[in-house]
Amino acid sequence: MGIKLKRLEDQVVVITGGTSGIGLATAKRAAKRGARVVLCSRNESELRETVSAIGESGGKARSVVADVANQEDVERLAATAIEEFGTIDTWVNNAGVSFYGNLTEVAIEDMRRLFEVNFWGTVYGARAAVSRLRGSGGALINIGSVVSDRAIPLQGAYSASKHAVKGFTDALRMELEEEGAPISITLIKPSTIDTPYFQHAKNYMAVEPKPPAPVYAPEVVANAVLRAAEHPVRDITVGGGGRLLTALGGALPRLTDYYMERAMFDSQRSDVPAGERADNLYVHAPEEGMESGNYSGHVMQSSAYTRAALSPGKALLAAGLGLAVFAGIRSLAASDD
Secondary structure (H helix, E strand, O other): OOOOOOOHHHOEEEEEOOOOHHHHHHHHHHHHOOOEEEEEEOOHHHHHHHHHHHHHOOOEEEEEEOOOOOHHHHHHHHHHHHHHHOOOOEEEEOOOOOEEOOOOOOOHHHHHHHHHHHHHHHHHHHHHHHHHHHHHOEEEEEEOOHHHOOOOOOOHHHHHHHHHHHHHHHHHHHHHHHHOOOEEEEEEEEOEEOOOHHHHOEEOOOEEEOOOOOEEOHHHHHHHHHHHHHOOOOEEEEOHHHHHHHHHHHHOHHHHHHHHHHHOOHHHEEEEEOOOOOOOOOOOOOOOOOOOOOOOOOEEOOOHHHHHHHOOOOHHHHHHHHHHHHHHHHHHHHHHO
16 A cells, blocks of 8 residues: 655654754754644753744744653653644654663663663654554654664664664564555664764763764754655665665674774774763753754765665665675675685
8 A cells, every 4th residue: 555645844743852963953844844843852941942943933843841761751742742733744753862881881770771762762652653643644753773783882782772673663664564554664774973962972981982984964864854754765774884884784794893893992982081971861961952963073964875765766776876785795705705
């Protein structure tokens, strides 16, 4: 059954984690294009400012103070969207937290909390959305990561949670397709994105964390999300760098392990000694309201790979490029046998 999604200007879009990074970038761009947006965050003051800014720009927005790790909060978010705007057309599960450190050293309670937000928050949001979209149709968009496919050291728990999000999303998609539900299910897999994620993550390391290059702007992800809100798509990898890494990991897993062991520790460790930081693992960060982080290196404002994948006329080209890369990697693997 073909799924038809509304034009964005006719939609009500719910976004979790809407006051920072990808969520904020998506909310602002959705509202600018005419969508009515409903945002949630734990930060009440930033929610008010975000809604006010959207309103001053001519958009329509509402907000709900909510912790996605609490199912009652997520249900209240859904109920508010219906009460305020009468429907939900797209639901974006974006809220997430992280920390840096070796898996044998980080606190178990921190791992549990991370899964409560990243995985269970996605589950609660998906169930709330699906129960309301079954009749009217619409899009459920879950924000995964390239680490949904290929784990990264020093962020092992985050990688595990995003693997879980991918597994949940893929299974849910098949179940809903089998029953004929008019719901598009999309997994967005960003590469490294210049958001406040790196300032907000709890840090167990002796030095400050840094984003591994290449780094993309948050609007590159926002554009992918909004594309999926209007056009059914299974998954979108944002950033050619991440796509190459996952292709390499699929074809040559042990060689990719070796590469990451040599490269992904130093690429995530800065030379700056770790200082006091107000992370967002258990409570909201004191400073939100920013799309971008403090990355001082080059930030890519677009991704040729993702742009091709999102363009109907170029999707086959992107797929062909992906297959060519994969075939090349496989041929290298065969030559090593």
